[in-house]
Amino acid sequence: DAKTTQPPSMDCAEGRAANLPCNHSTISGNEYVYWYRQIHSQGPQYIIHGLKNNETNEMASLIITEDRKSSTLILPHATLRDTAVYYCIVSFNDYKLSFGAGTTVTVRA
Amino acid sequence: GAVVSQHPSRVICKSGTSVKIECRSLDFQATTMFWYRQFPKKSLMLMATSNEGSKATYEQGVEKDKFLINHASLTLSTLTVTSAHPEDSSFYICSASSTGTSGISGYEQYFGPGTRLTVT
Numbered sequence: 001d002a003k004t005t006q007p008p009s010m011d012c013a014e015g016r017a018a019n020l021p022c023n024h025s026t027i028s029g030n031e032y033v034y035w036y037r038q039i040h041s042q043g044p045q046y047i048i049h050g051l052k053n054n055e056t057n058e059m060a061s062l063i064i065t066e067d068r069k070s071s072t073l074i075l076p077h078a079t080l081r082d083t084a085v086y087y088c089i090v091s092f093n094d095y096k097l098s099f100g101a102g103t104t105v106t107v108r109a
Numbered sequence: 110g111a112v113v114s115q116h117p118s119r120v121i122c123k124s125g126t127s128v129k130i131e132c133r134s135l136d137f138q139a140t141t142m143f144w145y146r147q148f149p150k151k152s153l154m155l156m157a158t159s160n161e162g163s164k165a166t167y168e169q170g171v172e173k174d175k176f177l178i179n180h181a182s183l184t185l186s187t188l189t190v191t192s193a194h195p196e197d198s199s200f201y202i203c204s205a206s207s208t209g210t211s212g213i214s215g216y217e218q219y220f221g222p223g224t225r226l227t228v229t
Contacts, residue, residue: 034217036220041200043202043203043220043221046220049217087152097143099145099152099153099154100152
């Protein structure tokens, strides 16, 4: 699987949008971009995934650049419960997800 | 939907004993289950992948005789840590995915809440 690069940490204000960047410059044409998050001492939670097009669900939006070398996860209205480590992963499918260090997001009141 | 449970959530055992951890998909049939371990302040590390009715595929460096995995049904996989030692203390997490049945797209893994193992 291709590697991803994420900032180690970021803070955001409660109620504001949180934009989490991810670089995946070596992504292959048939690899998806997945986002998971892990709240402290819990198992990871699936957020969203995409291939080429932007995606939106009840949790977040995923914006993938046209060249697919980077993406941004958007949490539209961050709450304190969104404090977690967010992982950006590229994979052919959901097999063998390779978790990197992720971004530790702290939402502050 | 797509709920995965693990049991127990926490276990403390003495060095040299074996511990079994169960992973269940509660509302879908999991054709594939994965086992991860996570050390404090570290990321998840995939240990093995198992398909129902088949032998598990272990990642490089993971001892298959120490970490026994059984995936006997489409809703249950077990991980047995044999002859546990203090260095096996970790957070063990399972996940499950499906090939598109039971309302699951097959494109994402659903994770259990994890099992905290402490070997004394």
